[in-house]
Amino acid sequence: xxxxxxxxxxxxxxxxxxxxxxxxxxxxxxxxxxxxxxxxxxxxxxxxxxxxxxxxxxxxxxxxxxxxxxxxxxxxxxxxxxxxxxxxxxxxxxxxxxxxxxxxxxxxxxxxxxxxxxxxxxxxxxxxxxxxxxxxxxxxxxxxxxxxxxxxxxxxxxxxxxxxxxxxxxxxxxxxxxxxxxxxxxxxxxxxxxxxxxxxxxxxxxxxxxxxxxxxxxxxxxxxxxxxxxxxxxxxxxxxxxxxxxxxxxxxxxxxxxxxxxxxxxxxxxxxxxxxxxxxxxxxxxxxxxxxxxxxxxxxxxxxxxxxxxxxxxxxxxxxxxxxxxxxxxxxxx
Numbered sequence: 001x002x003x004x005x006x007x008x009x010x011x012x013x014x015x016x017x018x019x020x021x022x023x024x025x026x027x028x029x030x031x032x033x034x035x036x037x038x039x040x041x042x043x044x045x046x047x048x049x050x051x052x053x054x055x056x057x058x059x060x061x062x063x064x065x066x067x068x069x070x071x072x073x074x075x076x077x078x079x080x081x082x083x084x085x086x087x088x089x090x091x092x093x094x095x096x097x098x099x100x101x102x103x104x105x106x107x108x109x110x111x112x113x114x115x116x117x118x119x120x121x122x123x124x125x126x127x128x129x130x131x132x133x134x135x136x137x138x139x140x141x142x143x144x145x146x147x148x149x150x151x152x153x154x155x156x157x158x159x160x161x162x163x164x165x166x167x168x169x170x171x172x173x174x175x176x177x178x179x180x181x182x183x184x185x186x187x188x189x190x191x192x193x194x195x196x197x198x199x200x201x202x203x204x205x206x207x208x209x210x211x212x213x214x215x216x217x218x219x220x221x222x223x224x225x226x227x228x229x230x231x232x233x234x235x236x237x238x239x240x241x242x243x244x245x246x247x248x249x250x251x252x253x254x255x256x257x258x259x260x261x262x263x264x265x266x267x268x269x270x271x272x273x274x275x276x277x278x279x280x281x282x283x284x285x286x287x288x289x290x291x292x293x294x295x296x297x298x299x300x301x302x303x304x305x306x307x308x309x310x311x312x313x314x315x316x317x318x319x320x321x322x323x324x325x326x327x328x329x330x331x332x333x334x
Contacts (some may be wrong), residue, residue, distance in 0.1 A: 012305045015120060015137055016128035017146070020146040022154060025198040039199055042189040046092065046178045055092060062088050078218055085213035093203040094165055096175030111157050118149060158197035178203065219266050227326055234262055261331035
């Protein structure tokens with residue numbers, strides 16, 4: 001799929017989710033064209049690998065707070081991982097310094113979760129007949145709940161957050177954020193106000209804190225509890241590389257030879273489990289723009305919807321013998 005990225009740049013037509021619920025403003029449903037190119041260009045300013053490195057101090061700060069919270073209240077460890085994910089996302093997207101608690105029912109983060117839950121339900125195959133009979137979208141009374149959902153939830157939520165940043169943009173104490181960047185430089189990318197609002201909100205669509213980051217952290221904790229012998233090896237390496245008298249940091253963690261393989265196994269578990277939850281789409285779907293022939297073995301016609309099935313990939317016996325076994329060592333390059 002990486003080699004054929006040019007022919008897989010389009011998205012399949014999802015009218016209920018892509019047109020009626022998000023009004024063609026969500027990155028995940030945009031078809032190839034000018035809007036997608038403009039929005040992707042500005043989004044990459046804060047999500048490309050080099051830019052992401054600047055978030056490491058922020059991640060470490062909130063990670064330490066998260067660890068202390070788990071130590072103080074271990075029974076609610078999942079809430080603490082969600083709080084870490086939500087706080088980090090809100091800071092990067094909107095420059096919000098206040099901790100966003102996962103249990104706060106009035107937080108914008110909770111609204112974002114509810115919006116994502118609604119979107120995932122609409123994406124389920126067969127949820128709305130309009131995805132099969134496209135002309136239903138032109139009937140005024142059809143799909144009113146989807147149109148109201150866009151106006152009353154998605155648009156209102158994203159615009160409120162963007163307007164909050166706009167009101168404080170002249171304050172020198174306001175830190176850097178994606179929303180501030182797009183408000184100040186959006187004209188150079190040709191981005192409209194509503195597009196800017198949904199781009200900032202994309203940070204939650206790309207990583208809904210209840211689902212991805214939090215689940216990966218919880219999976220690390222589960223793996224450490226289930227395999228204490230591997231946990232002991234990681235701890236020994238942390239002591240050797242960092243020591244017991246100073247805090248860890250991402251550059252230090254990257255020096256370890258055991259830590260990275262364990263991270264890889266955990267990510268394999270968490271990604272596969274998150275993308276195969278009941279009723280969920282397995283992964284991002286793509287619409288093939290032109291025919292693909294692969295070494296004479298198979299032919300995929302244009303217009304085919306292609307999806308990378310992570311669950312099947314991570315359980316390919318030719319690549320991962322004993323795929324269900326916890327073997328971090330398989331990822332070490334001899």
